[in-house]
Amino acid sequence: MVQNESTARYDQPKSGKTLNGGRKEGLLQVGVGRAIAHHGELLQGVFEGEDGRLHRGLVTLPLAARKSTVTFWPNGEGAIRCRPANRKKAARAAALTFNHLGYSKVGGDLTLESDIPVGHGYGSSTADVIAAIRAAAAAAGVILRRSTVCKLAVEAEEASDAIAYGDQVVLFAHREGLILEHFGGEYPPLLVVGFRIGRARPIATLRLPRARYDGQEIEQFRVLRGLTSHAVRQQDPRLIGRVATASARISQHHLAKPRFEAAVKLAEEHGACGIQVAHSGTLLGVLFDADERGVAARAAVLAETLGQAGFLGIMTFTVNVDGTLLQ
Amino acid sequence: MSGGDDFLTTYETPRLARLAPNLFAACFSLMKILPARFMLERAQAAGRLQPGGPVAETTSGTFGLALAMLAAVRGFDLTLVSAASLLDETLRRRLEHLGAKVHVIDDPEGSGAQSERLNRLKEILEDCPETFWPQQYDNPDNRLAYGRLAEWMTRTIGRVDCLVGCVGSGGSLCGTGSFLREVFPDLTIIAVDTHRSVLFGHAPGRRLLRGLGNSIMPLNLRHEMVDEIHWVGAFPAFASALRLHHDHALFMGPTSGAAALVAAWYARRYPDALIGVIMPDEGHRYQHTIYDDRWLAVLEGWPIVVPHEPDTLTQVEARGESEWTRLFWDRKALRTMLEAERGA
Numbered sequence: 001m002v003q004n005e006s007t008a009r010y011d012q013p014k015s016g017k018t019l020n021g022g023r024k025e026g027l028l029q030v031g032v033g034r035a036i037a038h039h040g041e042l043l044q045g046v047f048e049g050e051d052g053r054l055h056r057g058l059v060t061l062p063l064a065a066r067k068s069t070v071t072f073w074p075n076g077e078g079a080i081r082c083r084p085a086n087r088k089k090a091a092r093a094a095a096l097t098f099n100h101l102g103y104s105k106v107g108g109d110l111t112l113e114s115d116i117p118v119g120h121g122y123g124s125s126t127a128d129v130i131a132a133i134r135a136a137a138a139a140a141g142v143i144l145r146r147s148t149v150c151k152l153a154v155e156a157e158e159a160s161d162a163i164a165y166g167d168q169v170v171l172f173a174h175r176e177g178l179i180l181e182h183f184g185g186e187y188p189p190l191l192v193v194g195f196r197i198g199r200a201r202p203i204a205t206l207r208l209p210r211a212r213y214d215g216q217e218i219e220q221f222r223v224l225r226g227l228t229s230h231a232v233r234q235q236d237p238r239l240i241g242r243v244a245t246a247s248a249r250i251s252q253h254h255l256a257k258p259r260f261e262a263a264v265k266l267a268e269e270h271g272a273c274g275i276q277v278a279h280s281g282t283l284l285g286v287l288f289d290a291d292e293r294g295v296a297a298r299a300a301v302l303a304e305t306l307g308q309a310g311f312l313g314i315m316t317f318t319v320n321v322d323g324t325l326l327q
Numbered sequence: 328m329s330g331g332d333d334f335l336t337t338y339e340t341p342r343l344a345r346l347a348p349n350l351f352a353a354c355f356s357l358m359k360i361l362p363a364r365f366m367l368e369r370a371q372a373a374g375r376l377q378p379g380g381p382v383a384e385t386t387s388g389t390f391g392l393a394l395a396m397l398a399a400v401r402g403f404d405l406t407l408v409s410a411a412s413l414l415d416e417t418l419r420r421r422l423e424h425l426g427a428k429v430h431v432i433d434d435p436e437g438s439g440a441q442s443e444r445l446n447r448l449k450e451i452l453e454d455c456p457e458t459f460w461p462q463q464y465d466n467p468d469n470r471l472a473y474g475r476l477a478e479w480m481t482r483t484i485g486r487v488d489c490l491v492g493c494v495g496s497g498g499s500l501c502g503t504g505s506f507l508r509e510v511f512p513d514l515t516i517i518a519v520d521t522h523r524s525v526l527f528g529h530a531p532g533r534r535l536l537r538g539l540g541n542s543i544m545p546l547n548l549r550h551e552m553v554d555e556i557h558w559v560g561a562f563p564a565f566a567s568a569l570r571l572h573h574d575h576a577l578f579m580g581p582t583s584g585a586a587a588l589v590a591a592w593y594a595r596r597y598p599d600a601l602i603g604v605i606m607p608d609e610g611h612r613y614q615h616t617i618y619d620d621r622w623l624a625v626l627e628g629w630p631i632v633v634p635h636e637p638d639t640l641t642q643v644e645a646r647g648e649s650e651w652t653r654l655f656w657d658r659k660a661l662r663t664m665l666e667a668e669r670g671a
């Protein structure tokens with residue numbers, strides 16, 4: 001996972017003045033933060049918390065090949081300016097982080113570099129926000145708890161996802177920034193053939209109406225949560241595939257993706273474990289057991305078939321794989 | 328898991344007993360707590376039941392005990408209607424100690440007085456219209472409650488290829504089965520019933536094995552989910568319960584014995600399949616019956632040699648209390664099955 005928050009010592013300002021944020025004494029440095037993208041979710045629904053209440057929650061599918069890199073350049077007191085200028089949530093996240101760390105009125109420039117496509121469910125906005133939080137923390141010379149990163153992210157943009165937890169599988173209440181369950185392990189080894197379906201136009205995730213699940217679906221989510229726990233414990237890609245497919249099917253009742261059943265059929269024909277979706281995006285991913293013999297070849301055949309069938313944005317990536325796939 | 332406001336929720340989590348490498352038993356102290364609590368909470372959420380409000384049900388078994396335990400802890404005003412032949416003295420006392428009002432209908436012929444009990448219940452509902460009647464046979468919340476058991480199974484077992492459970496209301500088997508089938512569409516569901524229960528087409532008659540089967544048809548039983556039906560007589564069920572105790576130190580009721588008998592047979596037959604079996608209650612209620620050698624000794628036909636496998640039937644057919652039979656149900660509706668037989 002990409003989480004190396006690097007810090008670089010910032011040259012003393014010519015004036016010799018320290019970058020004093022007011023409440024907090026101390027120098028801010030140039031801080032760099034990175035955060036990876038995701039490829040939608042393995043599971044999304046509502047789940048019972050320790051308080052006995054239902055919370056909206058999800059299990060993210062990380063996409064480490066795409067990331068956002070944010071650099072914070074301190075510059076006296078005042079506002080935080082952002083480049084590109086329209087990433088206001090990232091600037092807000094950096095400001096919230098400084099505030100959390102006891103700095104106030106921090107001024108500076110935030111530069112965002114990202115290769116994450118916007119608006120399809122890759123979590124580009126969250127990656128920017130989390131990278132900005134990490135950049136701000138790095139500027140202050142600290143590393144934040146993952147739970148703190150998530151809470152700040154939710155504060156900055158209403159909803160977040162669990163990419164701050166990297167390779168650890170968690171059930172994350174994305175509108176509250178809380179962990180509902182830590183499954184106590186890494187993702188089972190997966191090879192994913194991702195693609196986009198339906199709408200060519202990007203989606204503004206937060207503008208989507210929230211799904212209203214019925215009693216049957218709410219109880220079904222319990223079962224998927226239990227199976228996720230078992231799949232993580234046993235590192236079983238087949239079972240995590242079952243979870244993802246069932247979650248995607250429930251999602252079809254709320255934000256239906258055209259040609260979904262055709263994609264499921266293709267996945268089955270190519271010996272996949274299941275299919276996952278971005279529950280509020282246009283992404284689908286066919287999940288393969290990365291440790292299975294011949295999996296790379298089968299995935300390549302599927303990728304080509306998907307291309308011929310007119311699906312867009314086809315991208316093959318791995319999750320929790322040592323590096324080489326069994327041929 | 329829910330709320331943590333009382334310890335009764337721990338009754339909802341079964342203990343795991345691995346009876347064979349591929350056979351996982353969910354052993355409950357009192358499974359009916361699960362649907363009873365769920366139905367009461369859903370009724371409260373929907374405004375059909377007020378805190379401390381009246382609840383009434385007709386029952387002679389563990390569902391009544393579950394309601395009484397919940398009523399005691401949560402302060403509901405509970406009335407239970409039962410029949411003299413079905414309610415033993417020990418259970419009646421326990422229900423009353425829990426604060427439930429128990430109406431016992433006389434049924435000298437041991438009929439169970441089903442219609443008289445319903446009439447009495449209707450009077451109670453008319454007298455006090457805000458009374459909540461859980462209706463475990465027909466209330467769909469009964470089935471919904473078993474998402475928790477299906478969760479336990481996926482968490483504990485992971486993949487499940489076959490689910491075995493007794494049928495009385497249909498709630499536990501069809502509820503658990505429907506949630507599991509969403510993730511495992513090929514799941515085999517085996518229902519366990521007993522001779523002279525109407526659930527799978529027998530004519531109603533006297534049944535020695537209680538706690539499963541029914542003399543009326545509950546809406547919570549979804550025949551079209553069932554792959555295979557087994558009718559287990561009282562004697563093989565008793566013997567199987569005794570064997571569970573002897574071999575595994577599992578002190579369970581006779582319905583658990585019936586379910587374990589069928590599940591163990593399936594596990595031997597399909598060693599590569601992973602099987603989950605539901606065992607609904609413990610043996611305490613049966614100390615003076617199946618766990619009492621003197622009680623058993625006077626039963627005509629006891630003891631028996633437990634059959635190694637069931638007789639496979641080609642049509643719906645009731646047998647004696649020492650017999651164990653099965654029929655491929657093939658996910659048919661009850662009417663379809665019976666019409667096909669009439670046509671044949």
